[in-house]
Amino acid sequence: MTRVDLNADMGESFGPWKMGDDASLLQTVTSANIACGAHAGDPDVMAATMRLATENGVGIGAHPGFADLAGFGRNRMSVPRGSLQNSVRYQVAASVGMARAVGAEVRHLKLHGAMANMASEDETLARDLYDAALSVAPDLIVMVLAATAQEDAVRSLGCTYAGEIFADRAYNDDATLVDRSLPGAVIHDPQVAGKRMVEMVKAGAIITDSGKRIETAIDTICLHGDTPTAVEIARSVRGALETAGISVTKFDGRAP
Numbered sequence: 001m002t003r004v005d006l007n008a009d010m011g012e013s014f015g016p017w018k019m020g021d022d023a024s025l026l027q028t029v030t031s032a033n034i035a036c037g038a039h040a041g042d043p044d045v046m047a048a049t050m051r052l053a054t055e056n057g058v059g060i061g062a063h064p065g066f067a068d069l070a071g072f073g074r075n076r077m078s079v080p081r082g083s084l085q086n087s088v089r090y091q092v093a094a095s096v097g098m099a100r101a102v103g104a105e106v107r108h109l110k111l112h113g114a115m116a117n118m119a120s121e122d123e124t125l126a127r128d129l130y131d132a133a134l135s136v137a138p139d140l141i142v143m144v145l146a147a148t149a150q151e152d153a154v155r156s157l158g159c160t161y162a163g164e165i166f167a168d169r170a171y172n173d174d175a176t177l178v179d180r181s182l183p184g185a186v187i188h189d190p191q192v193a194g195k196r197m198v199e200m201v202k203a204g205a206i207i208t209d210s211g212k213r214i215e216t217a218i219d220t221i222c223l224h225g226d227t228p229t230a231v232e233i234a235r236s237v238r239g240a241l242e243t244a245g246i247s248v249t250k251f252d253g254r255a256p
Contacts, residue, residue, distance in 0.1 A: 003247040004201055005162070005220035006238060007031035007143070009063060009112065011049035012040035012072075012226060020225035026052055028234040030250045031059040031220060033110040033143070036091035039065035039073025046098050054104040059250045061143065062095035062133070064088045065112030072226075073113035074180070081125075085132035092136045108162065108253075109133045110143040111150075119153070120145045120176050126153035134159060141253035147175035147206060147216040160253035162219040165200055167193045167237050168227060171208040175216070178209065186224075190232040194240030197221055201246055219251045 010026075011034035012019040019040065026032065032053045035041030041049075053060050065073030067087060079087070092109065099106045111119055111129060119126035126149055130142050134157070144150035146163035154161040168187045170178040178185040187193050200206060201221075205213040223234045238248055 001247050003249055005030045005251040007220050008223045008225045009033045010225040011035045011045050013045045014042050021231050024231045025225055025234055026056040026058050028238050033061045033063035036064050036095050038067045038091055039112050047102055050099050050104050051102050059107050061108035061110050062092045062106050063110050063112050064091035065115050076114045088129050088132040089136050092133045096137050108141040108143050120148035120150050123149040123152045126150045147214050155256045158256050162251040163217040164220045164222055165218050166222045167197050168224055168233055171206055173208050173212050175206055175214050188229050190236035193233045194236035197237050198240050198244045
C-alpha cells in the first residue's frame with residue numbers, strides 16, 4: 001500500500017501572540033516541525049507543543065530558521081556561514097534538550113522559510129546547514145524539499161532523509177516554491193489541496209503550475225500551520241488520501 005506522512009509547521013506562537021491552531025492540527029498530522037525560537041516560538045511554547053505532539057503520537061522535528069521574529073523567518077538574510085551554522089546548532093540543541101526534558105525525542109530536522117528556500121537553490125548551503133544540525137544530533141532524519149538542491153545535499157552527506165512536497169504551495173518548474181509575493185503562490189482552498197496531493201502521490205511526481213511533472217520520492221506532505229484554512233486543509237488532504245487508499249503514517253526515513 002502507498003503510504004505518506006503529513007507534517008505541519010507549528011509551535012510558532014510567541015508570548016501572548018497566538019499563531020495557528022496546533023491542538024487541532026495535531027489530531028490530523030503525523031509529524032510536527034516545531035519552531036526553535038529564532039523565527040518564532042519561545043521556550044514555553046516549544047515545551048507545550050512537544051508535550052501535545054507526544055500525547056497525540058505525532059513525530060517531533062526541529063524547525064530552525066533565520067533569527068527574524070519580525071519577518072517570521074521569511075526574509076532572505078546574508079549571514080556569515082560559520083555564524084549561520086552555529087545558529088542552526090543552537091536551535092537544534094534547544095529542541096533536543098527541551099524534548100528530552102518533557103520525555104519526548106526529536107526525530108527529524110526541517111529548515112524554515114527563507115533559509116529553506118535558499119538551501120533549495122544552493123547545495124553547498126544546504127549541506128553546510130544539515131552538517132551543522134547533524135553535528136548536534138547525528139541520527140536526525142533530514143526532511144528535504146523534494147527534487148531540489150536540498151535533496152542533492154543529503155545524498156552527498158550520506159544521511160537519512162525524507163522527501164517533502166507542499167499541499168498549500170504552488171511550484172516552479174525547477175521544483176522550488178513559487179514566491180509568496182506572487183498571485184496563487186499559496187493555496188487556500190481545502191478541496192483543491194486534497195485533490196492535488198492525491199494526484200501527486202499517485203503520480204510519484206511534483207506537478208508544477210505549468211503542468212510539468214517532476215518525478216521524485218514523496219515521503220511527506222507539508223501543511224502550513226499559519227494559514228487561515230490550515231486545519232481544514234489538513235483534514236481535507238488526509239481525507240482525500242485515505243479515500244484514495246493511501247495510508248497516512250509517520251515516515252521512516254530513506255537511505256541516500
